[in-house]
Amino acid sequence: AAFAADTKTIAVSIPAADHGWTGGVVYHAQQEAKALEARYPGLKVIVKTSPDGASQANALEDLTTQGINALVVLPHNSDELTDPIRQVKGKGVFITVVDRALRDPIQDLYVAGNNPGLGTVSAAFVKEKLGGKGDIVVIRGLPIVIDEQRVSAFNEGLKGSEVKVIDSQFGNWSRDDAFKVMQDFLTKHPKIDAVWCQDDDMAVGVLEAIKQAGRTDIKFVLGGAGMKDMVKKVMDGDATIPADVLYPPAMVAVAMDLTAAGLFDKLPVRGSYILDATLVTKDNAKEFYYPDSPF
Amino acid sequence: MSGELAPTKAASRFQDFDLRAIAPFAALAVLMVLGYFVNARFIDLDNLTNVLARSAFIATIAVGATFVITAGGLDLSVGSMAALVSGVMILFLNKAMIGDGYMLLATGMVLALLLGGLCGAANGLGVTAGRLEPFIVTLGTMAIFRSLLIWLADGGSIAMKSMELRADYRPVYFGTILGLPFPVWVIIAVAVIGAFLLYRTTFGRHVMAVGSNEDVARYSGISVGRVRMLTYIIQGLCVAIAVLVYVPRLGSTTSTTGLGWELQAITAVVVGGTALRGGVGRIWGTICGALILEVISNIMVLSNFVSEYLVGAVQGAIIIIAMLVQRSLARRN
């Protein structure tokens, strides 16, 4: 209050912790909020989660009514939230978009993982590892845009090789559903060379199903996102998990950090900041292993 | 069959009705006071109009649900139906070749209403001609509608392409008339028409009779199937109306649109004082129920005490407490 002019509020609007990755996002956002408030006296960080696009639009309205200086938003869905975010922008708020690009680039700062990149990197790895030939099954997430981007890029990446996707189903980014789908895939297909499930949560279920069936034809399972247990397996040289593709939930912290730096330190932060969809292998796994993170 | 024979206090029915009908509004008032203490900005005009406008979807759908539930039915498919109807509507707006923007919008709206009615009729058919439990029929169509949307959207989302059209359509959510947001007028219109239908027409009387005791209704010459069918069609139309207001807000539909709306709508109905076993319907209570839900989630965002992880718990607890308050009010009488 002594330096009223220096009191600033950053609102962080993110999806509710409805599966492993978003859970990680909420965790990192809350941690970073505490860290930033400690670092910048006079900064208030409000973290709000929403279970779906429509409620996120509501939350944006509500946050704006409270009076905010900057908004860090990880939209449920770009199409749905472009207009609501535009509304907020209209009130003169600094906008940082995380992960999912809006339809119009109205944001000031864009911090993202790379969904198509995740598909492309995964495809390249699968091709290489299988020697350009083999039958694979794909377990998809939920039918939303992120999933679609990853899967299209993946299919695109396989083009021209003899790696064939013999089946794909939705596993809803859930361990249990992935377990079931994998059990049934194993029944259905006598020979599967590899599994791509784009998400480490689902990989947990897939591995368990393979273990139970005792099948040896499956050479490897490729997940994604960089869950610590999976990174550990890569690090330990587990043959079924030879690699992982990063899609770190901590990107939200990066975005918050940059936003706060822009607000307080007057650093030039406008622009795009795209995190690589890094391929984690045995060689570099150590760098990406955070044993204390919940994800 | 239960309850009727139990010794009841001989309060005249009128008094009784009154306090019960008022209870949800009392709960809403208490919540508003709570909201003010949580964050003084709660009573900002901007905030209140936001909350009101937003509650339009659930309120509209819940008015339809009031009919279905009063007639002793249930509809779990409304959320998926909303997604499907809005998806088809947007696809139509994107593809159709009608020159004038307003003409196109009008046609799209009519199409949405038709489709909503049709979806409702499908549910009604399963319940009446198929003689299945409403729970099963609408659980089935819930899956079917959503699947169809996902298929239409190719797993992604469906967005309005034309920016001009969006601009033309925007006022339907964001515009105001006489200072009140347009969606609020929609709530009022839907509720007034709903209340008229339910309380003042023969059809409404028949709805209550069917929900009260199907046999008595049949023996009184009411064609139970027709009444049931119509309640589901009304539900479909209400969903379509909600869609008309929903589409201009976000301009797109995804596979998660409307997820969980069915539970919210039913909750609004129950919180509003309509019993799930049928026979009694309270349109204005339902509207109040929808507002209560929206106010609770608004307060959750405005408050800064609750860990994000625990928001759901607090919300759940508030709903239970609000109902306890209501019940004790109604019983006091």
Add this chain to the structure above:
Amino acid sequence: MSGELAPTKAASRFQDFDLRAIAPFAALAVLMVLGYFVNARFIDLDNLTNVLARSAFIATIAVGATFVITAGGLDLSVGSMAALVSGVMILFLNKAMIGDGYMLLATGMVLALLLGGLCGAANGLGVTAGRLEPFIVTLGTMAIFRSLLIWLADGGSIAMKSMELRADYRPVYFGTILGLPFPVWVIIAVAVIGAFLLYRTTFGRHVMAVGSNEDVARYSGISVGRVRMLTYIIQGLCVAIAVLVYVPRLGSTTSTTGLGWELQAITAVVVGGTALRGGVGRIWGTICGALILEVISNIMVLSNFVSEYLVGAVQGAIIIIAMLVQRSLARRN
């Protein structure tokens, strides 16, 4: 309310009961034949045991739901409850300082059962002491239980840390006894105990009476509140039993664990021939209903005809058709 009053031949109750009770099994048989034609591997022993074992969670929970529904109640919180109970159990297994692995597991299991019973009792309290609609109470606790789990898990997942413990526990899902997977034995045990309780004990009789006509039950000296309460506690115990089998499968719990199980459990109950309005309960039908659901989703993955986007639609349609087949069978009689 419908159906029962339709003109039926004056068949003796026994015959009548028989065909109704058999209808779900007939539907299951038809589905199995369908499954074989869709993919001959469907009838592989491995596949069938997989399906059986997988259905254990929903089947067990649905047995509990049969009690609640027969007594005229409803429980929407079972999925969240399963998540919470498994989360707490795993946390306990990770933290507790009991030397012997098996001792530790046993203590953890007892804890899970206690917690399940407690959660059920909380629901029961809201319904009996609070006199609220079961829908509202359990919708509230559904949010509360899940929120608590997410909070405990810090938004992420809770996994069993000790690999030895996991190995000790694994057989509870993956092991077999006499060639049948362990979870199948659990289903059988739960169903046998459930059927015994519901059909052979005074408690079961009272459960049906309370669901059939609460006033009559009260006048007959049955303490309605106690019976209701016990059904919710049984539901909680069944959830806990499902958790005991669930945890060894993946050794972890996440915020999505148990999502949607409530609808699946209720569907299993209804598909099994128990009416949602209470008074009649069919334990074996419920088990059959749970199998039907699992078989349908198995067939969906095994088939090659259906686009993955449309799986939901086909699933929904099959459930509706299965119910239509059942109804026409039961009516034929």
Add this chain to the structure above:
Amino acid sequence: MPVLAASGLSKSFGAIEVLSNIALDLKAGEVHAIIGENGAGKSTLMKILAGHLQPSRGTLAIDGEPVHFSGPVDAEHRGIVLVHQEILLAPHLTVAQNIFLGREIRRGPMVDDRAMNQEAARAVRELGAEIAPTRVVERLSIAQRQLVQIARALAVPHRVVIFDEPTASLTPVETEALLKVITAIRAKGTAVLYISHRLNEVKAIADRVTVLRDGKWIATRPAAELQPIDMAQLMVGRDMANLYPAKASAEASAAVAEEPLLAVEHFNVPGFATDVSFGLEAGEILGFAGLVGAGRTELFEGLLGLRSGSGSVRLDGRPVHFREPRQAMEAGIVYLSEDRKGKGLLLAQDLRTNLTLAALDRFASGAFIDKAREWSALNQAFQDFDIRARSKTLLAGQLSGGNQQKLLLAKMMLLEPRIVVIDEPTRGIDIGTKEQIYRFIAALAARGKGVIVISSEMQELIGVCHRILVMRGGQIAGEVSGDAMTEAEIVVHATGVSREEARAQI
């Protein structure tokens, strides 16, 4: 020393006092009848005696000891059981399960269904009925449910048994059996409180009679001193002359019509009625007699589209087929159900809603319901049918049993039908009102309407009908008219025992 005594009992529902200052004593081994008009407060009094309701004022005493019942279960433990006027059974449970509900016979932790089924069968047989103990109550007729309810009450150890109109839905055969049972339990020293509107029955069985009027005690007299006509007088407070109106001849009013108003040929209702043919003239009152389960109810439900049935039906010579009751109503035929609680009235809705439900179109301009017209119709109905309720804003379920019946009659008459089928029209109706209803039926016929009366009270059929068809096992077993309309003749047809056979059996 009376087993059960009440003094100064009053009961108010809100501001409405329905019982005031009632005193009553009940001796072991006596049958004490309570009579009174519909709404006089009989059921309310019984509910207080059996612990279902708490009195607003006054005290109860058992064997001279003051008692306070915390509930019906408490009263039952002290040996006081009540057979309700309404059916109070769990519809989804079987007969045996209902009879033993709350006091199941057990073997170890298990219920002993075999024993209970045997016991239940025996208990029901004692009441002169044959009902399989494993039948679900939902599937029983009203009469059968009533018997099950009686069996249930008698299965408890009891010192006082209260019967609230037990015979209203029973036929003479079952009534006979029940009266025997009552005589038997009286002989064992049980005190019996007996409510009935059938004054002959009261005369036959009661030792003492107490009369209530408008919630007040009027008199208690030895039954021997009273003839039914005196009882009626005490109840109503005025002279009762003729119960049945004079019969106009049907032919006179039917006049020139060539075609019968209604002609039914070879009609079948699967499972209930086979090959039924009959005709109804305009202005005729046609009775249908038969034992419980004879299929009369189902026959007419089939004819009116309430259940599936097939055969030829002609109305004014034109063939009709009703698939829905609505169609029958539009054609001018209405059916008044015997099950007024289950099929007649919405118990949880108010009187106005109930009254206008079937004829709602008449109260609507366009789709808009005119509440003022509804209210005036309710006022009219209160007058025409002498409905007694202290308030017009009650729920239908709060009316006394007899007044519910009157409301149901009023409701269906609003349709101004050409043909009325009345199933058990006077079930539970007091003698004063009965007279009104009979006059009403006669007036309908006099106006050229066709009336069909289904009744288990043979006296009533004989008193009002021009002609009576007797059904047995779903078929028409015979027709009686004119001087042949005697109870004996009807029983012969209804039971299927010919006079010769009957003689041979003896």
